[in-house]
Amino acid sequence: xxxxxxxxxxxxxxxxxxxxxxxxxxxxxxxxxxxxxxxxxxxxxxxxxxxxxxxxxxxxxxxxxxxxxxxxxxxxxxxxxxxxxxxxxxxxxxxxxxxxxxxxxxxxxxxxxxxxxxxxxxxxxxxxxxxxxxxxxxxxxxxxxxxxxxxxxxxxxxxxxxxxxxxxxxxxxxxxxxxxxxxxxxxxxxxxxxxxxxxxxxxxxxxxxxxxxxxxxxxxxxxxxxxxxxxxxxxxxxxxxxxxxxxxxxxxxxxxxxxxxxxxxxxxxxxxxxxxxxxxxxxxxxxxxxxxxxxxxxxxxxxxxxxxxxxxxxxxxxxxxxxxxxxxxxxxxxxxxxxxxxxxxxxxxxxxxxxxxxxxxxxxxxxxxxxxxxxxxxxxxxxxxxxxxxxxxxxxxxxxxxxxxxxxxxxxxxxxxxxxxxxxxxxxxxxxxxxxxxxxxxxxxxxxxxxxxxxxxx
Numbered sequence: 001x002x003x004x005x006x007x008x009x010x011x012x013x014x015x016x017x018x019x020x021x022x023x024x025x026x027x028x029x030x031x032x033x034x035x036x037x038x039x040x041x042x043x044x045x046x047x048x049x050x051x052x053x054x055x056x057x058x059x060x061x062x063x064x065x066x067x068x069x070x071x072x073x074x075x076x077x078x079x080x081x082x083x084x085x086x087x088x089x090x091x092x093x094x095x096x097x098x099x100x101x102x103x104x105x106x107x108x109x110x111x112x113x114x115x116x117x118x119x120x121x122x123x124x125x126x127x128x129x130x131x132x133x134x135x136x137x138x139x140x141x142x143x144x145x146x147x148x149x150x151x152x153x154x155x156x157x158x159x160x161x162x163x164x165x166x167x168x169x170x171x172x173x174x175x176x177x178x179x180x181x182x183x184x185x186x187x188x189x190x191x192x193x194x195x196x197x198x199x200x201x202x203x204x205x206x207x208x209x210x211x212x213x214x215x216x217x218x219x220x221x222x223x224x225x226x227x228x229x230x231x232x233x234x235x236x237x238x239x240x241x242x243x244x245x246x247x248x249x250x251x252x253x254x255x256x257x258x259x260x261x262x263x264x265x266x267x268x269x270x271x272x273x274x275x276x277x278x279x280x281x282x283x284x285x286x287x288x289x290x291x292x293x294x295x296x297x298x299x300x301x302x303x304x305x306x307x308x309x310x311x312x313x314x315x316x317x318x319x320x321x322x323x324x325x326x327x328x329x330x331x332x333x334x335x336x337x338x339x340x341x342x343x344x345x346x347x348x349x350x351x352x353x354x355x356x357x358x359x360x361x362x363x364x365x366x367x368x369x370x371x372x373x374x375x376x377x378x379x380x381x382x383x384x385x386x387x388x389x390x391x392x393x394x395x396x397x398x399x400x401x402x403x404x405x406x407x408x409x410x411x412x413x414x415x416x417x418x419x420x421x422x423x424x425x426x427x428x429x430x431x432x433x434x435x436x437x438x439x440x441x442x443x444x445x446x447x448x449x450x451x452x453x454x455x456x457x458x
Contacts, residue, residue: 020071021101022109025056025064025079026213030182031120033081034361038114040066041087042077042098049080049087074102079114086119093121111214128178129190131156135207142243143235144219149210150244151177153190154252155203157422161414161447164253166204166260166377169240169284171220171269173208175362185362192370200422204373207248209240220268222275223300230296237276241283258285259314262376266290266365271297274317274336278305281312286376289319290365291358294332305339313344316379318351318372322358330354351375394446398439402446404428416445 025038040054041047048054056064056079068075076098079088090096093116101110131154138147151173155165175182176189189206197203212219221230222237240263249256263273263284270292277287294301319336321329337352351372358364396402404411411428415436423444424436 020069020103020105020107022065022067023101023112024109024214025112025114027063027113027183029114029116029120030179030185032117032184034184034363036081038064039080039082040077041080043075044068044077049084050082071103074100076100081117086117088114089116089118092116093118126178126180127186129194131158131194132177132190139244141239143239144232146212148212149173151208151210153177153193153206153208155205156194156197157203157414158253160412162253163203164255165202166262166380167248167254168204168206168262168264168373169245170206170208171211171265171272173210176206176208182362185366187362187366187369189369196370196374197422201374202422205248205252205254207244209244217268220265220272221296222272223297225296228296233272233275234279237272237279240276241280245283258283259380260285262286262288264288267360268293268296271301275301275304277315277317278308278310278312281310281315285315287315287317288372288376289317290368290372291321291325291329291360292319292333294336295326295328298332302335302339305336305343313346315345316349316376317345318353318375320353320355320358320368320372322360322364323354323356325358325360396444396446398435398441398444401435402428402433404430404433406430411448414447415439416447417442
């Protein structure tokens with residue numbers, strides 16, 4: 001049995017070595033079924049839409065591949081999910097002409113995108129909430145001399161308060177907010193944070209950086225992998241630290257300190273987030289690494305942990321993965337934990353979570369994002385000292401009532417607890433106003449939209 005497996009592997013590797021054309025599908029429609037297999041159907045296999053010998057191979061970080069040995073002439077083809085009823089379509093879910101490539105006598109890799117499936121349609125409209133916006137369609141990255149789309153999520157109370165907010169810098173921005181742009185489903189970061197703020201969370205700004213598609217491996221890996229390439233990760237993280245973050249801090253109400261600044265990502269995004277926290281500890285004090293692909297640069301990363309002169313002992317890091325994702329997922333996470341402890345990171349600042357049902361998939365990262373975010377910031381007190389315009393705040397002891405001496409009816413007021421967490425909203429009218437009786441006795445702060453109001457406690 002072992003000899004057969006070795007023989008198969010040898011044949012497969014020899015085909016790759018002799019291969020002249022590799023088709024690399026970097027994106028499939030968001031409504032693609034999670035367990036779908038993608039087939040090549042073309043003039044090379046008599047247009048068989050479900051030939052098991054022409055199933056594209058899946059790589060966890062970079063999409064789907066199929067490689068063909070040296071040949072001659074031009075090949076026409078399409079992709080299917082196993083039948084002509086499930087053939088690929090155009091951006092509206094309709095018919096597209098055949099694709100084609102030509103053998104040139106030298107190795108080539110062709111990057112491709114599947115826009116839709118004819119049987120599933122275009123995949124529906126945008127699912128992003130109203131507080132998600134495009135920060136820039138083409139933000140310049142001087143460290144890489146290229147441009148990138150950047151999204152921004154602002155908390156629901158951003159325009160009705162004077163609060164300063166922590167900032168999460170997240171990779172693979174296509175997948176964070178909108179099912180229409182996501183690869184295999186979105187994380188629902190906006191819905192999750194909106195719901196948490198409704199429950200009293202302070203709120204956070206999220207910067208979603210679109211990946212570079214065929215440049216993704218390069219940008220999200222700090223060092224070159226001899227098999228898969230990469231190695232532009234330091235320039236990418238430097239862009240976030242020295243170009244993007246200063247722009248965000250200048251134009252939005254942020255908490256710029258490292259303890260309020262997080263790097264969060266999955267797979268290679270987890271790798272580059274971990275590296276970024278150690279390379280720029282004076283900028284990023286929080287790291288969220290979901291299913292981190294440490295295997296891609298594990299030797300170099302572990303050496304960097306022990307050899308860098310940076311002091312990242314105050315870093316707070318969550319490393320979350322599935323027990324059966326890969327043979328290296330859990331041991332590499334545990335090795336990283338031990339290395340960080342050796343470098344002085346307090347054990348209470350490291351979260352290692354290995355889930356039996358964890359998968360290298362958007363649904364898993366979506367499920368874990370909210371709890372991970374709350375853990376990362378659970379030790380930070382966001383009080384009224386973090387709020388600009390403190391003259392808009394009134395400290396009071398409940399139970400009590402508020403006497404509003406202004407003239408505006410239905411003046412909006414927000415109630416915060418002593419830790420600065422939003423509790424509820426009430427409307428003030430001239431005269432006495434009763435504080436909601438649902439509050440527990442204690443110290444609270446009342447915040448109004450106007451700073452020229454007079455209050456008396458009764």
